[in-house]
Amino acid sequence: MWFTEDPxxxxxxxGIGVLIGVxxxxxxxxxxxxxxxxxxxxxxxxxxxxxxxIVTPAEEVEQExxxxxxxxxxxxxxxxxxxxxxxxxxxxxAESGMAMLTVGxxxxxxxxxxKVTNQGSRAESHFRANATISVxxxxxxxxxxxxxxxxxxxxxxxxxxxxxxxxxxxxxQEIGVLNASAG
Numbered sequence: 001m002w003f004t005e006d007p008x009x010x011x012x013x014x015g016i017g018v019l020i021g022v023x024x025x026x027x028x029x030x031x032x033x034x035x036x037x038x039x040x041x042x043x044x045x046x047x048x049x050x051x052x053x054i055v056t057p058a059e060e061v062e063q064e065x066x067x068x069x070x071x072x073x074x075x076x077x078x079x080x081x082x083x084x085x086x087x088x089x090x091x092x093x094a095e096s097g098m099a100m101l102t103v104g105x106x107x108x109x110x111x112x113x114x115k116v117t118n119q120g121s122r123a124e125s126h127f128r129a130n131a132t133i134s135v136x137x138x139x140x141x142x143x144x145x146x147x148x149x150x151x152x153x154x155x156x157x158x159x160x161x162x163x164x165x166x167x168x169x170x171x172x173q174e175i176g177v178l179n180a181s182a183g
Contacts, residue, residue: 007051014044058114061123061152064159073103084153084160104132123152145169
């Protein structure tokens, strides 16, 4: 895992440095020990700032997942722009899904696992989504869980969806994208 994917481990070590420095300073009142604590605190802040400034390809893909899901929820025509022009079936499927479903404002995306491959030109994002869903012809279906794997390709400077798999939220078996909920 890249340092920039998760700043918490190095920040934890800095926090331990702060505690050790303060503990030693409390016993000895030496400026050196207080300096260790302050320097550890400054390092933790620097690590956090650097991590926030660097956006890795996996983080780019995760941001695209959030935008795609929000555009779909709002039934924004820009939803189709997230799909590759070569994935016309997926674009049509997304268009059908927007016409058939209404996704509530309570949409929550969790459990992101993103893997970038092919020298940064392909990615696979696995995530969970939960929201209140209404099927336009049947009414409110209640809060529904979903588990999805999206395959992305880097086209120019943008990530575009080229594959979609919907998984059963409980057992992980693949189910049809627009099939009735299996969970």
